Amino acid sequence: MIILKGGTVFGADQTLADVAVDGGRVVEIGTVAAGPDDRVIDCSGAWVGPGLVDVHVHLREPGQEWKEDIASGSRSAAAGGFTTVVAMPNTEPAVDSGQMARYVHDRGVEAGVVRVVPSGTISLERAGRKLSHIDDLWAAGVRIFTDDGDSVADAGLLRRAMEYIAELGGIVAQHAEDSGLAGRGHMHEGAISSRLGMIGLPSMAETIIVERDIRLVELTGCRYHVQHVSARATIEVIRRAKAAGLPVTAEVAPHHLAFTDRLVESMNPVAKMYPPLRSDEDVAALRVGLADGTIDCVATDHAPHSAHEKDVPFEEAPRGVIGLETAAAAINTSCALPIADFFDRMAVRPGQLLGLETGPLVVGSPGDVTVFDPAANWTPETFVSKSANSPWIGHELTGRVRSTIYGGQVSFQLGEDGQ
Amino acid sequence: MSLLTIEGMDAAEISRLLDLADGFVEVLDRPVPKVPALQGRTIGMLFYEASTRTRMSFERAAKALSADTMSFTPSGSSVSKGESLKDTALTVGSMGPDLFVVRHGSTGAPWRVAEWTGLPVINAGDGAHQHPTQALLDCLTLRQHFGSIDGLRVAIVGDIRHSRVARSTAQAFAAMGASVTFVAPATLLPFDVGGWPVETTSDFDGLIAELDVVYMLRIQQERGGGDVFPSIGEYVNRFGLTRRRADRLPAHTMVLHPGPMNRGVEIDPAVADGPRSLVTKQVANGVAVRMAVLFDQLSGTGSR
Numbered sequence: 001m002i003i004l005k006g007g008t009v010f011g012a013d014q015t016l017a018d019v020a021v022d023g024g025r026v027v028e029i030g031t032v033a034a035g036p037d038d039r040v041i042d043c044s045g046a047w048v049g050p051g052l053v054d055v056h057v058h059l060r061e062p063g064q065e066w067k068e069d070i071a072s073g074s075r076s077a078a079a080g081g082f083t084t085v086v087a088m089p090n091t092e093p094a095v096d097s098g099q100m101a102r103y104v105h106d107r108g109v110e111a112g113v114v115r116v117v118p119s120g121t122i123s124l125e126r127a128g129r130k131l132s133h134i135d136d137l138w139a140a141g142v143r144i145f146t147d148d149g150d151s152v153a154d155a156g157l158l159r160r161a162m163e164y165i166a167e168l169g170g171i172v173a174q175h176a177e178d179s180g181l182a183g184r185g186h187m188h189e190g191a192i193s194s195r196l197g198m199i200g201l202p203s204m205a206e207t208i209i210v211e212r213d214i215r216l217v218e219l220t221g222c223r224y225h226v227q228h229v230s231a232r233a234t235i236e237v238i239r240r241a242k243a244a245g246l247p248v249t250a251e252v253a254p255h256h257l258a259f260t261d262r263l264v265e266s267m268n269p270v271a272k273m274y275p276p277l278r279s280d281e282d283v284a285a286l287r288v289g290l291a292d293g294t295i296d297c298v299a300t301d302h303a304p305h306s307a308h309e310k311d312v313p314f315e316e317a318p319r320g321v322i323g324l325e326t327a328a329a330a331i332n333t334s335c336a337l338p339i340a341d342f343f344d345r346m347a348v349r350p351g352q353l354l355g356l357e358t359g360p361l362v363v364g365s366p367g368d369v370t371v372f373d374p375a376a377n378w379t380p381e382t383f384v385s386k387s388a389n390s391p392w393i394g395h396e397l398t399g400r401v402r403s404t405i406y407g408g409q410v411s412f413q414l415g416e417d418g419q
Numbered sequence: 420m421s422l423l424t425i426e427g428m429d430a431a432e433i434s435r436l437l438d439l440a441d442g443f444v445e446v447l448d449r450p451v452p453k454v455p456a457l458q459g460r461t462i463g464m465l466f467y468e469a470s471t472r473t474r475m476s477f478e479r480a481a482k483a484l485s486a487d488t489m490s491f492t493p494s495g496s497s498v499s500k501g502e503s504l505k506d507t508a509l510t511v512g513s514m515g516p517d518l519f520v521v522r523h524g525s526t527g528a529p530w531r532v533a534e535w536t537g538l539p540v541i542n543a544g545d546g547a548h549q550h551p552t553q554a555l556l557d558c559l560t561l562r563q564h565f566g567s568i569d570g571l572r573v574a575i576v577g578d579i580r581h582s583r584v585a586r587s588t589a590q591a592f593a594a595m596g597a598s599v600t601f602v603a604p605a606t607l608l609p610f611d612v613g614g615w616p617v618e619t620t621s622d623f624d625g626l627i628a629e630l631d632v633v634y635m636l637r638i639q640q641e642r643g644g645g646d647v648f649p650s651i652g653e654y655v656n657r658f659g660l661t662r663r664r665a666d667r668l669p670a671h672t673m674v675l676h677p678g679p680m681n682r683g684v685e686i687d688p689a690v691a692d693g694p695r696s697l698v699t700k701q702v703a704n705g706v707a708v709r710m711a712v713l714f715d716q717l718s719g720t721g722s723r
Contacts, residue, residue, distance in 0.1 A: 184643070194609035196526050197586055199545030199643075267527030311505045311535075313525035315546065 001157040002405060003032050004371060007043030008051070010343045011361045019048050019361060019369065024408035026365040032079060039410070041403050043287065043371050049343035050358050050405060051083025051368030052328060053350035055173075056227060056251060056299035056361050058320070059085075059116070061107065063092025067305040068386045070104065074111035076302070076385035078411040080324040083368035083400035084356060085302075086114040090149040094126040095119065098136035103185070105141060113411040115368075117354055119144040122152055122172065129154075131161060135361045137167050143354055147171035148227060153179055158213065162222035163188060171249075174213055176234070177274065181205035186315050188239040188261040188276040196264065198315065203231035209403060210234050214241045217248060225353065226250040228301050230275035232285035239294045251299035252286050254323055254330035255391055259283075268316030269310045270391050273303065287335050290345060300327045304387030306317055322385050327391045332374055332399030342372075367408030376400040421533050421540040422712055425551040425587045437559050439711035440704070444559075447483065447707055457486035460717050464490045465508065465532065466543070467498075467523040471618055472678055473543050473552070477520050480709035486717070489516060504528060505535050512536040517715055520546070539716050547642055553677055554591035556708040559630065560701050561592070564673060569596030574626055575617075576602040576658055577636030577685050578644040580609050584677045585636060589617050596677050600626060602658065606647035607638075623658055627667050634675045635685045636659050651718040652686060658685070665671030665690045673697050 001022040001057055009017045020028040020038075034040050068076075070087070077085045087104050089095030095104060101118040108116025118135035122145050124130045134145065145165055151174060152158040164174050182205040187193050189200025210226055214237065215371035217224045226238060229250045241248040255273065258282055263271040271277060289295040303320025310317050323330075328346065331337065337345065343360070347370070351358025357366060378400050380392045404412035425433075446454055462481045466474050474490075481488045491511060493499065498507060508519070512535075519540045526546035533540040544550040561568050573592055579585040579601045589599045593616035601608060602620040607621055620626060627633075638644040638654070648654050655661065660674065665687065674686075674695045680681040683686045691698060 189610050191611040191613055194611045195586070195614075196607075197549075197583060198526050198579070200610050293632040308503065308505075312503060313523060313528040313531055315525040315527075 001027070001035070001038045001408065002408070003034050003038050003040045004043045004048050004369065004403070005040050005050035006044045007371060008339060009048045009361055010339050014339050021367045021369060021405055021408050024367040026361055026363055026367060026369070029363060041371065041413070043402070045375060046371050046373040046402055047342070048361065048369060048371050049339070050351070050361060050365065051370050051404065052081045052302050052346045053084040053354070053358060054082050054302070054324065054327070055086040055191045055297065055353055055358065057085045057087060057125065057302040057324065058090070058304065059087045060304060061091065062103070064282045067306055067348055069090045070107040070116060071111040071113050072384070072386045073302070074108060074114045074116060076324045076383065077406045078406065079384045080326070081328050081370040081372060081404050082114055083325060083370070083404060083411070084117060084351065084354065086117045086144055086354070087121050088148045089119050089121045090126055096120050096121040096124050096126065096132035098133060100138035101137050101140035101142050101364050118142055119146055119173070121145065122147045123157060126150065128152060128157065131157070131164065134164055134168070137291065138170060139170040142170070144171045144173050144225065146175065146227065148173065148175045149181065151175050151177045155212060155216065159220065162216050162220035166220050166222035171223040171225050172226050174209065175227050176209035177204040177215070178205045178208050181208065185262045186272065188278045190261055190279055192261045192264060193348055199203065200255050201274070203233060203278060203282065206231050206275055208239060210237050210341065210366045214246065214248065217241070217246050218283045221247070223247040227274055227290070227314055228253045228256065228299065229286065229295060230256050230278050230282060232282045235285050235289040235294055242294065249296040250294070251297050252290055252295045253301045254298060254327045254334070255321055257283060257286050257290065257334040258330055259391060264314065269313055270321060270389055272314060272317050272319050273301070273321050290335060291337065291341065297345050297353070298327060298331055299350065300324050304385055306387055310389050319354045320389070322383065322387055322390050324399065325385065326390060328372055328401050329378070329397035329399040330392060334412040367405060369405040370401060371403040372399060373402050374399045420716060422551055422716065423529055423533070423540065423542045424549045425554045425591050428591070428594060433555065433558055433591060433594060436555055436711050436715060437562055439715060440555070440559050440707045442548045443707040443710040444704070453483050453485060455485045456714055457717055458486040461516045462486050462488045462713065463511045463519045465492070465511065465519055465521045466487055466492055467504070467528070468544065470522055472705060473522060475711050476702070477543065477704040479706045480713055483706065484710055484713060486713065489514065489720070503654040504531070508532045508536050514540060518713070541712060541716065544583055547581045547583050548586060550587045552705070553584050554587035554713055555712065556701055556705045557588045557675060558595055559589050559704045559708055560675065560697050563704070565631070565695060568592060571597040572629055573597045573599045573629045573632040573634060574602050574630050575599060575634045576623060576660070578607045579603050579636065579641035580607050581639035581644045582636050583628065588634065589615065593617065602626065604648055604657070607644065624664070627664060628669065630668060630672050632673055632675060633660060634670065636677070637679060637681050637685060655684060660686045662687045662689055662692050663697065668695070675701060678702070682716055
């Protein structure tokens, strides 16, 4: 039995208690006496809640294992307090069939430190022309369908996907970016892109796709999830859709809550990702949207790239930053959510998207538990991930994951294995 | 102590470099236009973009100061074998240059070279971002001709959006007291020039009788500048410095162009070669300005 001793538990209410996990389940909450064979983990000063869930990570396997693989990405996720991650399907080849999805799932089981849920593409080979093997993907456990990395540009194709996936009860997730408006943009279109002479990628490129897609949600009734929301205007569109009772959800990435396009002035490609870092107004609106629940969850968009790939001029660099190991701390630093909202946005609601029984910890809850110290200060320097393209290197963060319990086993413990 | 950007440089600093350049104008007029000021110094030239005048001007400047140069161009180098900018910079850097001169198609590349090598870098043009020595030579040219830049009314006309020259030169002119107006269709203006010391207009004809200086820019086809207006003919009608338009300029008004010129597009050949043109003067001044900058960087008196 694992006894998480003396933390503030996100449960029926938020009180100091011990949490006992045994046989893959939470078996006791209260004052738990430790027996000689029990492992006691000190949680004083920390929050104890359901294991974090990230619905948007790039584990790069198969095809780009020099950046990350499912095993290394799993360990990185565990170090960040995650017990479930959704692997994006833009691998090489893309996850557009049940066979590919089962491969990703099985590699996750082999790694064994986090639940790796495959997502599947909307279009065959993620090429945006024909539907992927949707039934086959569904049978292999896929619940989220996305061509992430690119928008589904063809509204006719997206309509057919939504009609089809709505019948299954699946979710269409969109990387919202109109390719015509985005052009060859490298960073947020604004005063800083103008000054730096870089082609800008306007916020409108995101908002206009979400506006369009919501019309298709009205038509099809399909569950629709907006990936990595970055722009203030997009949040307004989502807010209206939710008010109208449409089955629309949204995620935000930690970097979009923390940094603006001013980070690009460093000329360092660690500030390059799509959607790009936007303005102060956008960051403020994203924080409000996450706090008031318009944005349902945090998702890292963990996108590893090797050092040599990022050691180039900004415009030539691949897009994306890693985020798994810093997400919880970054959200705490940027947004300072109270314990209930923190676990709601980082675990409960993203878990619900996947149909997991994630919720406040009660006796009988799954043995997926995260221990997070909201007051610990630290500065990220090195990572469990194969890659280190993090914008938080050298930035002090407040809050740190101390322990992660996955399936009743300790999958990460701060201070062990050189951590 | 690199020279990466003109941003933040004030009139005093620009004037100091122009004064230094004046001295080198005099050197270049001598029967033997060479001084031993940088003897034994080596300058690494990394030019990743096509360049005639900037590259030759830096080479000429280095040689007139008795410095040695190591020149690199991508064709015929290891870049064609896939070598990265970083590896090339470190490779050339290990051959012992005292300073790099970097031209690159991507914004910020000279900053990265400075970061990777730890050597001073002169930015010879990065993407559509900055070209500080161009700004200095433009200032020198105006100061020579008009005596002072303060109070001059300058129009910079054409593809501002894709122009590092506009970004650098406008700031330098404004710092020296000129009033600068960007003249371009909306699609060739930067998205947001709110914080810049410039006015903007798309009405070239409405402005033309009030100008002291017309600074014409080329349409940067290679950066997408040709895709944002309907036709060259339409562009020339509204924004070209045609003979008819040049005839409406005040008698004292002078014309500049950073080159390369597209004759018959942004500038009529008769205007380019006519009495108002300071184009060849700009090129000549480029050598003196680059001597000044190299000397400033390598003699240990530079303040940036």
